[in-house]
Amino acid sequence: MSSLVLAHTRYQLLEQIRVPLGLVASAFFPAASMLAFVVPFGGDDPVGATRATGSMMMIGAMSAAVMGLSISVAQDREQPWNPYLRTLPAGPFPRFAGRILTTMAVMLAATVPVLVIAALLTKASVTAPRLALGLAALLAGALPFMLIGLFLGFLLPSKAAIGVSQVVFFPIAIVGGLFMPPQFMPEFLQALSPYVPSRGAAELVWSAATGSTPNITGIVMLVVWTVAAALAAAWAYRRDEGRRFS
Amino acid sequence: MTVLARATEVSRRYGDVLALDRVSLDIRAGELVGLLGPNGAGKSTLINLFVGLRRPTSGTVELLGGSPQDPLVRQGIGVTPQETGLPEALRVGEIVDFVSAHYPHRADKGELLERFGLQDLVKRQIGGLSGGQRRRLAVALAFAGEPRVVFLDEPTTGLDVEARRALWDGVRSFHEQGGTIVLTSHYLEEIEALARRVIVVGHGRVLADDTVTAIRDVVGTRRVSLTAAELPELPGVLGSEREDGRVHLLTADPDRLVVELVRSGTPFSGLEIRPTSLEEAFLAITSKETADV
Known part of the structure; x- marks a missing residue:
């Protein structure tokens, strides 16, 4: 079974590397934001810069999860290759696992430019164990976004997925305090912030990287969002299966 | 003779459309069967039921003694993807490896590609193949797992004479080694070149099930x-x-x-x-x- 997961992961990674649109999009945007905002305006404050670096990494991970995953799932559903894969002797698990592992690889790859910029151009600092913990927190915090990506991908045609995933991505990232630290946001956004999943995800990363105490509402809501997104993704998957393969 | 695939009183509806209407047929070991009929006759629906992509509305479909929905059962079959859907970014050798990874018995990659005249293209990206090369690759993939039964849906539609011949040779050599093949076509010519037994499908029913010679007389x-x-x-x-x-x-x-x-x-x-x-x-x-x- 694990050899099949490997085969599917290898195949999807090759596609990601050969047509690196998703990879470039996920890596470019946070790196550019890093250069445009964090380096000139927050680079001298070690804790602030470290937190901002964590936020930018989370932006890349969210982009890979919400946009990358939804678009690739929606596009795959439209290809005649997709029903062919179902005739191969495997259940849905290896392909699904391959998708998740590939998305995680893209997320981690997208952190590299952000980390390099942070190390060279800001006072951000982190110990090796805290960096490892931060990356683990990044993957854990990205879980609801992967599920949202799957939900949109199984629900929408690819053209709609491209648009809708962007519309979902930016407001959630902004309200969650990824572009601007929550304490600098207008009051009503500060109040709303813990209720979007990006805030809880960012709290995990900030806490792992700097040892800060996470916002409890944010963490609870992250779990709530994860469960809700899992249910929605499962529903969309079954609906799609029923339509095309019953 | 062993029955490898069997449909018993199978009907399939898509909404209001009755695509298959109480179809019964057996595919026996070692046969090379052609499913002949115009577009919309129900050929593809029948194949989709046999390979587990769809379930019958009523009746039963059996494959290698089990259900086509069971991945273990499907280890014994090979199917052709539509060549328009082959993943463009992968190389020929990589896609063969990927498909082979699903099967316990794997055809030798070099030998498989040679059988379909693709031996010089192992390192070529699929996006750079011609239409005929893609089609041959798609058909070759059906044989990657040393299957007992192969289902080929319209294998040579739109191919030039040379590519068609290369493909037919590959299919025949599999049959000569005892393999069972079910292929669909709306050209009698293609079925004649390969099959012994022809099943004519129209309006969701089996209209005739006979030898190629008998069917040709009728046509x-x-x-x-x-x-x-x-x-x-x-x-x-x-x-x-x-x-x-x-x-x-x-x-x-x-x-x-x-x-x-x-x-x-x-x-x-x-x-x-x-x-x-x-x-x-x-x-x-x-x-x-x-x-x-």
Whole structure:
């Protein structure tokens, strides 16, 4: 079974590397934001810069999860290759696992430019164990976004997925305090912030990287969002299966 | 002989459309069976049921003694993807490796590619292949897992003569080694070149299930239409029907039929002779018993 997961992961990674649109999009945007905002305006404050670096990494991970995953799932559903894969002797698990592992690889790859910029151009600092913990927190915090990506991908045609995933991505990232630290946001956004999943995800990363105490509402809501997104993704998957393969 | 795939009283509905209507058939070990019929006849639906992509609305489909929905059962089959959907970014060798990884028994990659004339393209990206090369690769993938039964849906539609021949050779060599093949086509020519047994499908039903020779004779029929009040007994009429005052007669020998008609002295007008489509021929024959002339 694990050899099949490997085969599917290898195949999807090759596609990601050969047509690196998703990879470039996920890596470019946070790196550019890093250069445009964090380096000139927050680079001298070690804790602030470290937190901002964590936020930018989370932006890349969210982009890979919400946009990358939804678009690739929606596009795959439209290809005649997709029903062919179902005739191969495997259940849905290896392909699904391959998708998740590939998305995680893209997320981690997208952190590299952000980390390099942070190390060279800001006072951000982190110990090796805290960096490892931060990356683990990044993957854990990205879980609801992967599920949202799957939900949109199984629900929408690819053209709609491209648009809708962007519309979902930016407001959630902004309200969650990824572009601007929550304490600098207008009051009503500060109040709303813990209720979007990006805030809880960012709290995990900030806490792992700097040892800060996470916002409890944010963490609870992250779990709530994860469960809700899992249910929605499962529903969309079954609906799609029923339509095309019953 | 061992039955490898069996449909029993299988019906399949898509909304209001009845795509298959109580179809029963057996595919036995070592057979090379052609499913022949026009687009929309139900061939693809039948294949989709056998390979586990769809479930029957009623009736049962058996594959290698189990259910086509079971991945373990599907280890024994090979299917062709549509070549338009092959992943462009991967290389030929990589996609063969990927498909092979699903099977316990794997064909040797070099030998498989050579069988379909693709041996020089192992490192080529699929996006850079010609249409004919893609099609051959798609068919080769069906053989990657050393299957017992291979399902080929329209394997050579739109191919040039040379590519078609290379493909047919690959299919034949599999059959000669004891492999079982089910292929669909709407060209009798393609089925003739490969298959021994032909199953003609139309309007969701099996219209005929016979040898290639028998089917070809039927396909060679002509339709003789004329306006007449009453007709005498005529020789070689395979089927007949009456609509709006016109009588349509199906026959393999229209010349003799017309000669006999004239000799009988029956008054008639508007004589017309034309070739029948495959579907027409079989529909007429199957409704022969109920026709009333």
